Amino acid sequence: MPIERIHGCTGCENCVKACPTDVLRMDPDTGLAFIAHQEACQICHLCRLACPVDAITLTPDKSILPLVSWA
Amino acid sequence: MRPVSQPKEHHMTRNPPGRTPFSTLSRRDLLTIGAVGATALAAPAVIRNLGARPMGQSVKESYDTDVLVIGSGFAGTFAAVEASQKGQRVLMLDKGSVGWSGLSPWASDSRPFDPAIYDREEWMENMSTNCEWINDRGWFDIFMDESLSILDTLDAWGASRCKPFERSRVFRRVLEENGVEIVERVMVTSLLKDAAGRVAGAVGFTFDDTSQDCRAITVTAKATILCTGAGAYKSPGFPNWGQTFDGDAMAYEAGAAITGKEFHDTHGTFSNHSAASYQNWNWAQEVTGAFIMVGAPDRATGGLTIDAALRASASGVARGGGAPGGGTEMPPDMAAMAAAAEKNLAYKGKGFLAREGLTLDFGLPPEGPPPGDGPNKGYQVGGATAGMGVHKSEGVFCADYTCKADGVEGLYAAGDALGSMLCGASYPGRGFSSYGSAIQGRRAARFASEAVAATSTSEVPQSEIDTKIAAMWAPRERQQGYSPDWVTQVLQGTMTPFHILYIKEERRLAGALSSIEYLRKHIVPNLIASSGHELRLAHETANMLLNAEMKLRAGLFRTESRGTHFREDYPARNDDDWHCWVLMRRGTDGAMRMSKHMLPEAWKPDASASYRDTYPRSYPGEDAFRATGQAG
Numbered sequence A: 001m002p003i004e005r006i007h008g009c010t011g012c013e014n015c016v017k018a019c020p021t022d023v024l025r026m027d028p029d030t031g032l033a034f035i036a037h038q039e040a041c042q043i044c045h046l047c048r049l050a051c052p053v054d055a056i057t058l059t060p061d062k063s064i065l066p067l068v069s070w071a
Numbered sequence B: 001m002r003p004v005s006q007p008k009e010h011h012m013t014r015n016p017p018g019r020t021p022f023s024t025l026s027r028r029d030l031l032t033i034g035a036v037g038a039t040a041l042a043a044p045a046v047i048r049n050l051g052a053r054p055m056g057q058s059v060k061e062s063y064d065t066d067v068l069v070i071g072s073g074f075a076g077t078f079a080a081v082e083a084s085q086k087g088q089r090v091l092m093l094d095k096g097s098v099g100w101s102g103l104s105p106w107a108s109d110s111r112p113f114d115p116a117i118y119d120r121e122e123w124m125e126n127m128s129t130n131c132e133w134i135n136d137r138g139w140f141d142i143f144m145d146e147s148l149s150i151l152d153t154l155d156a157w158g159a160s161r162c163k164p165f166e167r168s169r170v171f172r173r174v175l176e177e178n179g180v181e182i183v184e185r186v187m188v189t190s191l192l193k194d195a196a197g198r199v200a201g202a203v204g205f206t207f208d209d210t211s212q213d214c215r216a217i218t219v220t221a222k223a224t225i226l227c228t229g230a231g232a233y234k235s236p237g238f239p240n241w242g243q244t245f246d247g248d249a250m251a252y253e254a255g256a257a258i259t260g261k262e263f264h265d266t267h268g269t270f271s272n273h274s275a276a277s278y279q280n281w282n283w284a285q286e287v288t289g290a291f292i293m294v295g296a297p298d299r300a301t302g303g304l305t306i307d308a309a310l311r312a313s314a315s316g317v318a319r320g321g322g323a324p325g326g327g328t329e330m331p332p333d334m335a336a337m338a339a340a341a342e343k344n345l346a347y348k349g350k351g352f353l354a355r356e357g358l359t360l361d362f363g364l365p366p367e368g369p370p371p372g373d374g375p376n377k378g379y380q381v382g383g384a385t386a387g388m389g390v391h392k393s394e395g396v397f398c399a400d401y402t403c404k405a406d407g408v409e410g411l412y413a414a415g416d417a418l419g420s421m422l423c424g425a426s427y428p429g430r431g432f433s434s435y436g437s438a439i440q441g442r443r444a445a446r447f448a449s450e451a452v453a454a455t456s457t458s459e460v461p462q463s464e465i466d467t468k469i470a471a472m473w474a475p476r477e478r479q480q481g482y483s484p485d486w487v488t489q490v491l492q493g494t495m496t497p498f499h500i501l502y503i504k505e506e507r508r509l510a511g512a513l514s515s516i517e518y519l520r521k522h523i524v525p526n527l528i529a530s531s532g533h534e535l536r537l538a539h540e541t542a543n544m545l546l547n548a549e550m551k552l553r554a555g556l557f558r559t560e561s562r563g564t565h566f567r568e569d570y571p572a573r574n575d576d577d578w579h580c581w582v583l584m585r586r587g588t589d590g591a592m593r594m595s596k597h598m599l600p601e602a603w604k605p606d607a608s609a610s611y612r613d614t615y616p617r618s619y620p621g622e623d624a625f626r627a628t629g630q631a632g
Helices: A012-017 A044-049 A065-069 B025-044 B073-086 B120-130 B137-157 B164-177 B246-253 B278-284 B307-313 B334-347 B431-452 B462-477 B484-495 B506-526 B532-557 B622-627
Strands: A003-008 A024-026 A032-033 A056-058 B060-070 B090-094 B181-184 B185-191 B199-206 B218-227 B411-413 B580-584 B591-598
Touching: A003 A032, A003 B278, A012 A024, A012 A044, A012 B484, A044 A056, B060 B073, B060 B181, B060 B199, B060 B431, B073 B090, B073 B431, B090 B218, B120 B137, B120 B462, B137 B431, B164 B181, B185 B411, B185 B431, B185 B462, B185 B532, B199 B462, B199 B532, B218 B246, B218 B431, B218 B462, B246 B532, B246 B580, B278 B580, B462 B506, B462 B532, B484 B506, B484 B532, B484 B622, B532 B580, B532 B591
Parallel strands: B060 B090, B060 B218, B090 B181, B218 B411
Antiparallel strands: A003 A056, A024 A032, B185 B199, B199 B218, B580 B591
């Protein structure tokens, strides 16, 4: 999967603002970010780069190979 | 791989454990879930919208401003700052947030023209050869006049030597210092017109409905500048899923002409994790400052060509024991690389490159490569950016370098939303996009500000606002229909294969067009959205489908080959008939009208030069086709 988990979030909201595809939202109860729309993750790593405490884990595996491999 | 779409229950926004979002559940919804649970086995052809809800009572936020800037990348930031410095009140809307959305977070190449050290004629000649002679030479003159001042401005802001994601903070600081009002995470869906028919603002909605419901955003403005970027079909391998041709779509609906759709971006990605776009962009993090390209654009290196698609279409390559289609096993051309490096070294140390801090630095990012990047990323594959056009070439057509949409008052565009044809039929290497956007943003704001000063305002009728907002909410209110995810998968499957989008032929294009027309006519009016997130996807899907129709129609219309537009059935350039841009405008009957905008004779290639010298890159079958005399 693309974005896998958020662990150690401090609630700064940087990742929510950095995500261009609305994957992340703020939970009003906990004040922490959560993964709301994992399927919309394009694995661009901007959330990870924006996170000041390195709380976000991504993996590269989101194989859509048949579409782009052209064979 | 994404799951294959099947008739299914349509679930609401995923929520944190133990919590229900404000917007998604009501007593009525819960009753609906029960009812659908019982009928799901009947496998309906369309799916029920479990999140359907009336939106008529949604909160409305209204703003009034002088200049509305939509989008906050390079074009938007330069536009907003310029308009503000011209004394205008400026409001900026963005689908993401400042400097983070679209392709601007990744921009690192720039190729400012320094007249003290470079030869203007050489740059123009090389640019035209690479762009195959339909690049707008007027825009390239403007680029060469103004690109150095963009570097100076970025330097003054402190944005020329920071990483791309740090640049977003600089953009925000500069916008705030200039008094620009910023409203973020808003999907803009439609332009507003005043009683006189001028574009006078836009409507959109906040899609984040986790803690409060979606709100309608209405902005009335004396001038509107689209800095919305380009788009793609949410294609794997490129970080532009947030870009879906929204500006083109809104401008087209408002009566603007759109151009440049027959040409393509052709970035690749890697087979083993094709969607891991970051790995394509290591170098975006590599440099301590903006990556200043040195030297003139090389003549006829071709930049982003359709070579990968051509390889994929050649049997034996695509289906042999080597890399699957589009994959390249060709060794790099070491001689050409060495020659380029030598040429670059000759420029190094001259002019602005000698400025303190603006050094080329090919080191690795200090935090190391991204997870998953490594030796096993596989071979390079094509189609990574399917749907995307040539930077600066596709988009809103402007006839006079003012950035104003031709034939539409009050509407301007800049950057990848403007079909300036700066880069013609093929992106000519590297370094023209971000500064090109900045130049156009600044210029659009200059002319928009002049127009605002000279224009008396006219009210936007309330009925216009109400109609546009009702259309905006419609997928959210619809009880059943088609999910944006499914429609997007069909779109991708229809357009992405190399033999449709890149290796073109009349019957194949017509076949794809038939499917896309069906989707636009019968499916788009029945898109459903169960949440704010999905409502954004519904509008994005409609915009992508409009773009697909444009790309297919433009591809059919241009019966020649040029740059990244390759027609198997017309495999040669034809300067007599096609030294032009293709314009598309919505007819009064709603049909797409095609026309040619012929280019100045003076922009044609030198008639005394040989064909192969004018067009160094050859297409399969080109010589034989020219020998038949059909090439014009």
